[in-house]
Amino acid sequence: MNKRKIPFKKILAGTAVHLYMIFIVLIILIPVFWMVTSTFYNTRALSAIPLIPDFSKFTLKKYEWLFTFKQNASSKLPDFVQAF
Secondary structure, three states: OOOOOOOHHHHHHHHHHHHHHHHHHHHHHHHHHHHHHHOOOOOOOHHHOOOOOOHHHOOOHHHHHHHHOOOOOOOOOOHHHHOO
16 A cells, blocks of 8 residues: 655644634524524514523414414415415
């Protein structure tokens, strides 16, 4: 077998690039995760929603309202469905 020795600088540079990419991905994904989890809290103030979610307080009330709300009582379908 032909073993080539990889220079330490190349390994260090590769590690630094990967750590940088992981950092950027976390900066992008943490707010997206927070936005998705905030839809499951039963509160109107976004500032009241913690950064680390408490899954025991999750509720589907906002989604129930979204799919059942009728602005006009004589409507046969909810407003969300009529929008399409």
